[in-house]
Amino acid sequence: MSSTKRYWKDLGELHQQPAVIKGRENEFPQDLAIDQVLGDASFNGASTGRRDFLKFLGFGLGAATLAACETPVIKSIPYVNKPEDITPGVANWYASTFYDGEDLASILVKTREGRPIHIKGNPRFGLNRNPALPKGSINARINSSVLSLYDNERLKEPMMKGTEGMAAAKWSDADIAIGKGLAAAAGKRIVILTNTLASSSSVAAIEQLRTKHPTVEHVQMDTISYNGVTNANLKSFGKRVFPSYDLTKADVVVSVDADFLSNWGNTTESTWQYASRRQPGKGMNRHFQFEARMSLSGANADVRVPMKVSELPQVILALHAHISGSDSGADAAVMKATEHAAKALMAAKGRSVVLAGSNNEGVQVLVNSINSMLGNYGSTIDLEGHSYLRQGDDAAIAQLVKEMDAGTVGALLIAGVNPAYSLPNAEQFKAGLAKVPLTVSFSGYADETASLCNWICPDHHYLESWNDFMPKAGHYTLAQPVISPLFSTRQWQESLLRWSGSYTAYYSFIRENWQRNMAAHGGLTEMFADTWNQAVHDGVYEPAGMSFPASGVTFAGDVNAAMGMAKAAKAGEGEFELALYTTEAIGSGQHANNPWLQEMPDPLTKITWDNYVCMAPADIERMGLNMYLGEQAPASVVTVKAGDREITLPVVPTPGQRVGTIAIALGYGRGANGEKVGKAACVTDHNGVFNPVGQNAYPLTGTADGAVNYDVLNVSVTATGETYPVAITQTHLTDMDRHSVVKETNLATFLGGDKRAYNHPHELAVHEDVNGDGVINALDKKPVAEFDLWEEHPVEGVGHRWGLSIDLNGCIGCGACITACNSENNISVVGKDEVRRSREMHWLRLDRYYSSATTKESAKQDGLGKIDMYLKMEVPEESPTVVFMPVMCQHCNHAPCETVCPVAATTHSNEGLNQMAYNRCIGTRYCANNCPYKVRRFNWFNYVSEQFSEVNPAWDDLGRMVLNPDVTVRARGVIEKCSMCVQQIQAGKLEAKQAGTPVQDGAIETACSAACGTGAIVFGDLNDKKSKVLGLATSDRSYHMLEEIGVKPNVNYLVKVRNTEEAAAHHA
C-alpha cells in the first residue's frame, strides 16, 4: 500500500523535461565559479605579465609567512562590576513574549554575553505550549525575529521632516514640538492608530494621554483583516471577538480556505493542537480542506477539494444545507462535493469544527450557524475565553481616512502598523495624511508610512522592550527586555507618557498598572513583588479563579441575510479569479527585511526571494507560458489586471491550484519608493538594479461589506513576453526517485497492524534456503539490514548514539526548523542569485513531494486498465497529495562520504555522529558527490564578505552580533553540513558530567527539534533504553530513507498515515 504511488518534486521531473532536468544528476550542476571571479570588472585592463605574477606570488608567500610570525595583540576587557547572574561563556535564557500584531507566542530568548542570539518557544508556559512534549510552538517568523534586532537600517534616533526630507533630531526637540502639536490639535480628533494591542498597560498609557488631551481616540487596525469573523460574531452572539479554537477536541476539521496551519488565526496554538490529533490511531482526526490555492493546511489535509474562489461561499452554503436539512440555494455540484465532509461533521457533533478563511461577514455568520448546529460552541470553539487579538476595525479606519481628508483630524500617531503600504485605499490614506497637521510614527524604520510623517519617534525592538499582553481572558503574558537599547530609541508607550506630562519609565508604569489591577480584582497586594517577579520570570501569569469555563451559546444571527451576502460572490467576467494570501515566511510583510525569512523556501513552491503568480499547470499550458522552471529555465512574466489596478510578476505553475484561479502573496515589494525598510527588503536584482524583493499586492485588495476583501473575482492575465529568473530550491536539491524515500499509508491499513503491509523492509534474495521450503529461489530473501560492506562502527549499545526520529505525520511543513537551524549554526545567507545556482547553505531542507491519489490498488478498484492506471498516476496536478519531509545529514553509520574524503576531514564519532572538521577540508567535494541524501553544502565564496553584504547579516559589525559564538563561521572552499548540533550535545554532556548524573532524555535538543512545536522531530540517545527516540526508532512505522543502499543512518522517519475515507471503507 505504501509504495505504489508515484512521487515527484516538480513538473519538470514528472514530465521528464530534458532541458530542465539536465544536470540534476550532478550534485553540483555548475562547474567551478571561475567565471564569476574572473568576471569581476576590475580585472579588465589589468596587464600582469607572467614574471610579475611570479614576483607577486613570491612576495605574497613571504609576506604571509612573516605576518604569521607576529603575535596579534588581542585585547580582553572584563566587566568593572560583573553582574552576578552573568558568566562569560554561559548562556542565559529569559522568558519573554513575541507579538507583532499577528502572532503571539511565549518565547525563551538565549543570550550570550548580553547579546540575544536565539529564540525558541517557552516549553513551560504560554498558549503556544504543547503540554504533551512539552515544547513551545513557534513559526519561522518568530525565531527569525532575533536577527531584525541587529538590522543596521533601524532608525538610530528620532527623525523630523524638514525641507529636504527626513533628518535626524533630538528627543528633547521632538517632545517639545509634538507637545505643542498636540496642544494645537485641541478640539480636533487626536487619533492613535495601532495594531490590536491586547495590552492593558498600553491602553492605560493611551488613557493617560487622554487625561491631558481629551480628544485622544484609539483606533486599532489589523494588517490582515479579520472583520468578517469578528463582525459575524457580533451579529450572531453579540460579541465582536475572534473566538478561541481548541483543535485538540476536534475529530473532524473542515476548513474552507482557512490556512489555520500557516497564517489564519492564532497559528501558534492551532498548529500544535492540530498535530496532537494527527497521531495515527483511533484518535486521529480527519481534515477536509476546500480551497483554490494549495495552502499549507490543504497540503496536510486528508481530503482536499480544489474549488474556484467564487465557489467557496457556495461550499459554506452547501454545508449549511446538508447540516440544517433545508435548501440554501447552493450549487448542485458543490452540494455533491461537500457531501462527504458534511457526513463526517454530522457524525462528530460537538467534536468537530468548521473554519472559513473568508473575510465576508455573511459567510462567517453561516459558519457560526453551522458550528452552532453541530454543537461545537463550548467544546471546540470558545467564545467566553475568546481571543483578545484581531480587534482591528476596518469601518473605523475607513472613517478615519475620510476624516483625515476632511481635515477634522488634528493629530495622527501611528504605532505597529503600516497603512500607507497595506491599506486597500493606501493612496487615499497618503493624501489624507498630508492634510493632518501633526503626524507621528513610532516605527523602528523610516518605512512607507513613517517616511510621510512629520516625526518618527522610533520604538524599541521588541527584545529591548517591556510589554504586557492579554491574548485571552485570564491569560497574561509579559515581554521583558533582554538587551539594553542599541540605539537612541524610546518605547512608544513611554513617549505617550512623556507627552502626557509624566516622566515614569514604562517598566514602572506596567508594574504599577498590574498592582492596581490586581488590587481591583482582590489580589494579594502585599505579595505583589513576589507575584510580579514570578510573572516576569515565567513570562506568563495565569491567576487562579480567572478561567472562563466554555459554555454553549445561542446563535442569534440572521441566516437569510447572511445567505444573501454569501451569494453575492459571483464568478466574474474575467478569465481568472485571484486569491491573495500571505506566505509562511514573510507573513503580512513586516518581516520582509529579514534575510533568513527571505531565503527560507516557501513550503509548497520552494521559491525564495520573490513573490509570484501561482497558476494551475493546465492554465499555464493553455496560455503557452513556461511550465518547467529551473536554473536555466526562467519563469514567464505576466500582468495581472484587476479593474484599474495591475501588477506584473513571474508566473509559477503550482500543482493543486484550481484551474481558472491564480494566487499572489501579500507582504512583498516593501520599500518600493526608496524607503529604508530594512536590510533585505531591497536587493540588487539580476539586472544589477536595486529593487524591492517582489511586488506589493496590497493595492489589489478591495473592500466589501465593510471589510477588506482578499478575493478578487474578476482579473485578466496577459503575458508580457518577458522572462524572469526565480530561485527554486527543490529543482536541484533532489533525491533519487525511489520508493523508499517517502512511505505513506492510510489509517485503516495502519490499524490493521501488519507492519509489512505499510512498512515493508527491503529484502535481497540470497543463495540459501531462508524460508525452509527446500528450494533455493527468489523467495529466499533477507532484510537489507543484515548485509554489510563495511566493518561495524562500535556504536551499538556503547556510549551514546545520538539520533533523530522524524514523524512525517507530525510535520506540517512550517519550516520553523530551517530558520532555527540558521540561527543556531551561523548558516550564511547567500542571496537569490546563489540560491538559483543551487548554492544555498541550509543544513536542513524541507522536501515537498507531490503524488497522485491514484495507486495501483485504487486503480484496480476503479477497474482501470494498466495503461489507464499509469496515465492517471501521472496526471494528478489538479489535486495532488503532498508529503513534507525534513532532510538533514542522516549521520550514517556506514557513511559513503567518509570513505571518499582524501584528507579525512569527515569522520565518524563513537557517538554515531558524522563529523566535519572544516579546518581540515580542502574542498574536493568528493563527499558531496558521494552523499545519497545530498545534504552536504559547499562554500563557493566567502559568504561573509562585501560581495554578499546586501544579504548576509554576518557582514556588518551589528549583524555579526547574532552569531552563535560556539559555532565556527565557515570560510570559502570548505564543505559544511548538519552536525546534529554537536555544540548542544557537548554542552549537555558537560552539564550531566558536572551534575554527576547520566544525560537525561530530553535534556539535549537540537535546534530543529526544539523549534518543532508539533513534535515531529525528536532527538535523543538511541543507546538510552528509556529514551523517546529509541521508542520511535523501533516502532512499526519507523524506516530509514533509502534503506536499500545500506548506509545505516542514525536518522529515521515514521511512515505517513492519512485518514482517508475510501481506503478505510475498503478495509473495513
Next chain:
Amino acid sequence: MNGRLFPPKMLGMPLVARISERSTGLLYATLAAVLFLFSGIAHAQPEDADLYATGEKLFKGNCGACHKPDKDLTGPAMKGARERWDGKGDIYAWVKNSSAYLKTGNPYANEVFAKWNKSLMTAQALSNEEIDAILYYADNYAPKTPAPSPGGETAATPGAGDSDMGSNWPWLAVIALLLLVVGISLSGVRSSMDNAVREAEGKGPLPDRTTGQKIREWAWENKTFVSIIGLFFTVFITVKLWDAAWVIGVYGGDEVAHYKPEQPILFNHTLHAGKVEAGNLAINCQYCHSGAEKSRHAGIPSSNVCMNCHQAVSEGRTSAGTVEIAKIYAAVGWDAENFKYTGKTEPVKWVKVHNLPDHAYFNHAQHVAVGKLECQECHGPIDQQMDVAEQWAPLTMGWCIDCHNTKDVKMAGNGYYDEVMARLEETDLGHAELKKYLEDEKISVKELGGWECAKCHY
C-alpha cells in the same frame, strides 16, 4: 636555551632597537641596585626589634583588614592610640570587647564610637602583652623601603647575552648576507674605479675577469668539495626552515620564547597565588578566575573582585606594587583617600595571553570541574615563577591530543561515567571495547572519544 629573556615582542624589532632597550633595562637595574645599597641608611630601626616584629605579625593577622598603623581606614590609625586613650579609659578592655566596654558608658569610648560611623570592632582574643606589642609596632611604625622591582633584577642577570646565540642566528645570517652583498658591490665599485683611474692615466682596462668569474673558476676546479659543501648547506637550511615552520604561530612550549605581552597592570601571579611558605598569599586561582569551573572561559576577573581585598590593601609590598594597585582604583573609581566610590569607571584593557584559533573549541569547565586537572598542568608554574602571566604550553593540537592520549578519565563517583561503564558492560561489543580500553589498565580520554574531530571542532 635562554631566548625567552627577551620579551617576544622584541623579536620582531630591528636589531638596533633591541640593543638599546636592553641597555635601558641594564641602566634601570644599576640604578635600582644603587638605591638598594643606600636604602639601609635611610631609616633607623626601632629600639626593640623583637617586640616590633611580634607586633607587626599580630597586627597583620588581626588588625590589618580594618586598621593601618599610620592612616585612617575602616577604623582609626593606630599610631598614638595609647596616648589618645591615656587617662580616658581602658584601651585593653576596649580592644578585647568594644561592645561590652561601650555599655560601661565610658564617654571617650562613646565619642570614638560615634565618630566612626557607630560600627563596632570585632572582639579580639588578645592578651594585654599582645596588645602592647601591637601598639608598640604601630607607634614605631616605619614604612618599608621599596625593594628593587623583580623585573629589574631579571634583566640584570648577567650572561644573558652569550646564551642568546641560538635565537639570533637568523639575524646573523641576514647580517652575513648583507655583508656579502656589500662586499661584492664594493669590489665591483673598486674595479670600476680602478678602471676609471687607469683610463684617466691612459692605460687600458684590466683584463675582464670579475670576482664571479674567479669564484666560478675556482669552484670548477674543486667540484667535489663545492658539491659536498653545497649539499650540506642545502640540507642544513631545509632542516632549519622545516623546524622553524613547525613553530610559526606557536608562543609557548620548549621550542620558542613564551608569549608574555605587556599588561596594563603588572599583576603578579606568584605573589597572589604562590605558596605561603614562600611569603606569598596562596589565593585559590578560582577565587579570581571563577569561570573555570562553570564556563568555557576561565575569565579575567572583573575589577570589583580585586576590590574585595584591595579596598583594604592599598599599598603594595613595594612602591611599584602600590602604583599598580592605584591602577585598580582608577579602574573601579575608588577614592582611597575618602574611602568611597566616585562612580567613574574605566575597564582594564588586558592583553589576552592564551589565544586559540577560532576553529578550536576549548572548555575550561570540562577540564577543571570534570577532568579535575590542576591549573598548573597547562598554565605552568604560574604560582611559583611567573610575575606577569605568560603562555607556558604551546597550545598546539599535538600538545592537546598528547595529553588526551595519556590522561585517564576521572570516572570515580560520577554518575555520568557510571552509566557509560554500565552500557559498556551490557553488550558483547561493549565488553570487547572495554577490554581494549583496559589493556593499559586505565581508560584514557582518547578511548572515550577524546581524539574525535567534533569534540573540539564545530
